[in-house]
Amino acid sequence: MSTANREAPRPASGRAGTKKELPEHFKDYRHVWVFIELERGQVHPVSFELLGEGRKLADKLGVELAGIVLGPPGESNQSAVAEAFAYGADLVYNVEAPLLADYRNEPFTKAMTDLVDTHKPEILLLGATTLGRDLAGSVATTLQTGLTADCTELDVDADGSLAATRPTFGGSLLCTIYTLNYRPQMATVRPRVMPMPQRMDKPVGRVIRHQLSVAEDDIITKILGFLPDSQSGKANLAYADVVVAGGLGLGAAENLQLVKDLARAIGAEHGCSRPLVQKGWLSADRQIGQTGKTIRPKLYIAAGISGAIQHRVGVEGADLIVAINTDPNAPIFDFAHLGIVTDAIRFLPALTEAFTRRLSPHSRDKLAS
Numbered sequence: 001m002s003t004a005n006r007e008a009p010r011p012a013s014g015r016a017g018t019k020k021e022l023p024e025h026f027k028d029y030r031h032v033w034v035f036i037e038l039e040r041g042q043v044h045p046v047s048f049e050l051l052g053e054g055r056k057l058a059d060k061l062g063v064e065l066a067g068i069v070l071g072p073p074g075e076s077n078q079s080a081v082a083e084a085f086a087y088g089a090d091l092v093y094n095v096e097a098p099l100l101a102d103y104r105n106e107p108f109t110k111a112m113t114d115l116v117d118t119h120k121p122e123i124l125l126l127g128a129t130t131l132g133r134d135l136a137g138s139v140a141t142t143l144q145t146g147l148t149a150d151c152t153e154l155d156v157d158a159d160g161s162l163a164a165t166r167p168t169f170g171g172s173l174l175c176t177i178y179t180l181n182y183r184p185q186m187a188t189v190r191p192r193v194m195p196m197p198q199r200m201d202k203p204v205g206r207v208i209r210h211q212l213s214v215a216e217d218d219i220i221t222k223i224l225g226f227l228p229d230s231q232s233g234k235a236n237l238a239y240a241d242v243v244v245a246g247g248l249g250l251g252a253a254e255n256l257q258l259v260k261d262l263a264r265a266i267g268a269e270h271g272c273s274r275p276l277v278q279k280g281w282l283s284a285d286r287q288i289g290q291t292g293k294t295i296r297p298k299l300y301i302a303a304g305i306s307g308a309i310q311h312r313v314g315v316e317g318a319d320l321i322v323a324i325n326t327d328p329n330a331p332i333f334d335f336a337h338l339g340i341v342t343d344a345i346r347f348l349p350a351l352t353e354a355f356t357r358r359l360s361p362h363s364r365d366k367l368a369s
């Protein structure tokens with residue numbers, strides 16, 4: 001795959017090195033596309049975040065922003081089309097077919113690659129969800145183009161190339177990647193990395209419909225049924241308004257209960273730094289950071305977390321960061337809005353008690369239920 005990687009301390013707004021003439025046939029590729037992901041009939045919010053980012057790229061390039069909706073006939077497909085317009089799409093390419101009812105790689109890859117071959121977008125963005133990662137990889141491979149995964153910033157250069165920036169070397173450097181020789185330029189972005197755009201009251205716009213050119217017999221993957229989610233109480237960290245997390249400073253697995261108690265008292269999700277997952281104190285879906293979840297809560301309380309760069313990149317979108325740490329020189333105090341230099345083991349129960357005391361009986365009952 002001929003993508004060119006260049007290391008940069010911050011995303012480059014212009015490429016370093018010799019400027020390369022873009023191949024003539026690249027002019028055939030126009031417009032920015034965003035894959036609208038349907039998850040059990042609901043649009044995954046990362047699709048809206050990407051429409052917000054796609055709008056900026058399309059405006060810079062002076063092109064249109066399109067949503068790609070692949071779904072079964074019916075309500076969910078229609079509402080996904082309407083939502084794509086409400087979050088800024090100028091038009092929607094829609095493939096509606098019963099075979100697209102539940103995600104399978106083959107029909108989705110076929111639908112997407114046929115659309116790309118026909119309409120030639122210059123940029124194609126997908127959410128870095130389980131589904132999006134699976135689809136993006138096979139679409140890029142089938143189209144033989146470059147794909148930059150888990151981007152944290154997207155921009156366009158003066159020559160119209162997509163500058164896709166992502167962390168590298170364990171998160172200590174940012175790397176801006178260009179797809180110089182192939183089109184479309186593909187990128188995935190994790191949920192919550194980009195802000196949620198404003199929803200607009202906008203009438204439905206142009207919908208361009210396509211047929212799915214694959215039959216059930218051609219698809220080797222069969223869905224036999226769905227098992228109930230084995231992880232009851234699965235974390236919803238990415239979209240939580242309030243998150244309380246613990247780190248190695250808690251000292252022992254049982255002290256995590258102090259984090260959970262505070263989270264419960266204020267109706268928050270609880271999470272942790274990576275070492276706690278590695279120790280088996282919490283499940284991987286509770287890890288916050290570069291290799292865990294990116295969060296954007298209104299309030300983030302971090303107890304006994306040093307604030308390593310790999311943790312920081314997952315939390316710096318929070319509106320208010322409160323850090324509790326015994327070390328006044330801990331790196332987390334460089335980006336926390338409020339720092340409390342104290343022992344978390346003693347402070348967390350006091351905070352929980354103070355919140356519980358101040359909550360109205362109604363709120364207390366609501367949180368307890």
Ligand SMILES: Cc1cc2nc3c(=O)[nH]c(=O)nc-3n(C[C@H](O)[C@H](O)[C@H](O)COP(=O)(O)OP(=O)(O)OC[C@H]3O[C@@H](n4cnc5c(N)ncnc54)[C@H](O)[C@@H]3O)c2cc1C
Pocket residue numbers: 170171246247248249250272273274275287288289290291292293303304305306307308309310311314324325326327330342343344345
């Ligand atoms: C490729 C890669 C990916 C990574 N991905 C992630 C990731 O996604 N998420 C992540 O979190 N990390 C990630 N890491 C690990 C990261 O580099 C750090 O090692 C990790 O975040 C440190 O966790 P910590 O802050 O809990 O522990 P430490 O760094 O050990 O910090 C513990 C903190 O607790 C404080 N403390 C001690 N006792 C108390 C007390 N009683 N009360 C209050 N404070 C106390 C200490 O002063 C210290 O600041 C990654 C690393 C690599 C190389």
